[in-house]
Amino acid sequence: MITPQKPSPQATNKSLEDEAKLAWYRVPIVWLGIFLTLLVFLGLLHMSYVSHQSVKGYIEADTKPQKTKNEITHFRGMPLSRPESTPTASEQQKNHHD
Numbered sequence: 001m002i003t004p005q006k007p008s009p010q011a012t013n014k015s016l017e018d019e020a021k022l023a024w025y026r027v028p029i030v031w032l033g034i035f036l037t038l039l040v041f042l043g044l045l046h047m048s049y050v051s052h053q054s055v056k057g058y059i060e061a062d063t064k065p066q067k068t069k070n071e072i073t074h075f076r077g078m079p080l081s082r083p084e085s086t087p088t089a090s091e092q093q094k095n096h097h098d
Contacts, residue, residue: 024030073080
């Protein structure tokens with residue numbers, strides 16, 4: 001009867017060294033890092049494209065003649081312009097002192 005031979009300690013150490021030196025493509029965290037980097041880069045490209053389209057649409061909207069039905073005269077209850085019939089504060093002070 002033949003007894004199986006035990007591998008020598010040197011051979012065992014070599015196999016452990018080979019397992020410890022995994023190729024980069026066999027490490028899952030590297031693939032996760034690559035995936036996240038690509039995802040961020042694609043997100044940057046997408047946001048750049050969307051903002052460009054938004055600005056482009058805004059410029060095109062400004063160049064078209066606009067038809068306004070109602071002119072805006074107030075914002076939150078405050079008039080946007082002063083009525084011409086009302087004297088200014090400095091004019092009121094001059095009239096008051098005279």
